[in-house]
Amino acid sequence: xxxxxxxxxxxxxxxxxxxxxxxxxxxxxxxxxxxxxxxxxxxxxxxxxxxxxxxxxxxxxxxxxxxxxxxxxxxxxxxxxxxxxxxxxxxxxxxxxxxxxxxxxxxxxxxxxxxxxxxxxxxxxxxxxxxxxxxxxxxxxxxxxxxxxxxxxxxxxxxxxxxxxxxxxxxxxxxxxxxxxxxxxxxxxxxxxxxxxxxxxxxxxxxxxxxxxxxxxxxxxxxxxxxxxxxxxxxxxxxxxxxxxxxxxxxxxxxxxxxxxxxxxxxxxxxxxxxxxxxxxxxxxxxxxxxxxxxxxxxxxxxxxxxxxxxxxxxxxxxxxxxxxxxx
Numbered sequence: 001x002x003x004x005x006x007x008x009x010x011x012x013x014x015x016x017x018x019x020x021x022x023x024x025x026x027x028x029x030x031x032x033x034x035x036x037x038x039x040x041x042x043x044x045x046x047x048x049x050x051x052x053x054x055x056x057x058x059x060x061x062x063x064x065x066x067x068x069x070x071x072x073x074x075x076x077x078x079x080x081x082x083x084x085x086x087x088x089x090x091x092x093x094x095x096x097x098x099x100x101x102x103x104x105x106x107x108x109x110x111x112x113x114x115x116x117x118x119x120x121x122x123x124x125x126x127x128x129x130x131x132x133x134x135x136x137x138x139x140x141x142x143x144x145x146x147x148x149x150x151x152x153x154x155x156x157x158x159x160x161x162x163x164x165x166x167x168x169x170x171x172x173x174x175x176x177x178x179x180x181x182x183x184x185x186x187x188x189x190x191x192x193x194x195x196x197x198x199x200x201x202x203x204x205x206x207x208x209x210x211x212x213x214x215x216x217x218x219x220x221x222x223x224x225x226x227x228x229x230x231x232x233x234x235x236x237x238x239x240x241x242x243x244x245x246x247x248x249x250x251x252x253x254x255x256x257x258x259x260x261x262x263x264x265x266x267x268x269x270x271x272x273x274x275x276x277x278x279x280x281x282x283x284x285x286x287x288x289x290x291x292x293x294x295x296x297x298x299x300x301x302x303x304x305x306x307x308x309x310x311x312x313x314x315x316x317x318x319x320x321x322x323x324x325x326x327x328x
Contacts, residue, residue, distance in 0.1 A: 013072045016067065016069055017066055020160045021066075026053065026058060027061070030046070034072070034075055046060045051070065051072065054068055054069055086132055090114075091133050093111060097109040099301050103159075104292070106130075106140075107155055108156065109151070110151055110152060110153075122148070126142075127156065139158060146285055147281070149260075149280055153177070153287065153288045155288065162293040166290070173240070175290045176290075177288060178237075178238055179236070180283075180286045180305065181235055181247060182234050184259060185232070186230075187223065189225050193222045193223060194220075194250035195218075196212035196253045197218055198210050198216045198217055198246060199217070200244060208244070210248075219243045219246055220239075221240065223238075230316075230323060234313065237250075247283060248263070248264045252265075258282055259278055259282045260273060260279070276315060284309075285303060288300070
């Protein structure tokens with residue numbers, strides 16, 4: 001978008017729509033333009049005719065076109081909160097975690113413990129930090145999310161057109177996400193999927209939990225055994241649907257919760273695993289398979305697991321082998 005006039009604060013603005021925003025609904029365009037404005041305010045100024053497109057009144061559902069001139073009335077917005085500046089350590093960690101980048105998309109190997117966005121007591125997430133690290137970037141938006149304690153591949157769109165394509169690919173199942181998880185017990189090789197419906201619940205404390213519930217949303221995760229470690233199993237998980245905490249709850253339902261999961265796991269085993277160097281949720285978005293927006297090239301990106309977890313797996317494997325030899 002580009003402003004047609006250098007309007008002072010509190011004056012009407014005329015905004016020309018560029019190609020990146022073509023096809024977007026007018027209400028969503030304004031919500032993005034008037035950051036911090038309540039949605040009710042946006043719909044009110046459209047309904048009252050204060051917003052015009054090419055000098056005419058328009059509906060909120062109108063899809064704007066490249067070259068449209070949008071009249072935006074003066075709107076009083078709350079002062080934006082000043083975000084903390086990412087420190088040198090976080091900046092270096094994010095920049096060194098870039099797995100792939102072109103002019104449309106960025107893929108990052110997100111560290112465990114870093115939220116993808118601010119909120120719920122988190123002032124600075126991955127996307128806010130990225131916008132400060134790269135102030136020259138006009139557009140940076142998350143394509144999807146990962147839980148704060150889950151590590152691995154996260155896609156960030158650098159153009160609105162790329163975001164739109166990738167969202168549609170996610171809806172149509174054209175993007176494959178592959179996770180690695182260390183679970184409790186010996187996962188049966190014949191257990192290839194879990195399809196328990198999932199339902200979000202909120203406790204009195206405000207904490208969000210997800211439960212298997214016949215009235216929940218249809219959910220499907222496919223599983224494969226990667227490595228048998230005796231009392232633990234390293235499994236591959238492919239979520240076909242994208243429900244909140246899906247893999248974490250489906251492994252719990254299967255009777256094999258993820259090691260280090262404070263919400264759905266086994267507290268006693270989690271404490272024991274800390275002594276083995278596993279002090280976090282052992283869930284890692286290991287690979288993304290997607291078609292690149294623009295070029296149409298098929299891309300497969302893998303994210304390496306952090307060294308301390310690789311070492312923990314090797315140590316557990318050695319202990320399992322030793323125990324097996326002693327039984328012979």
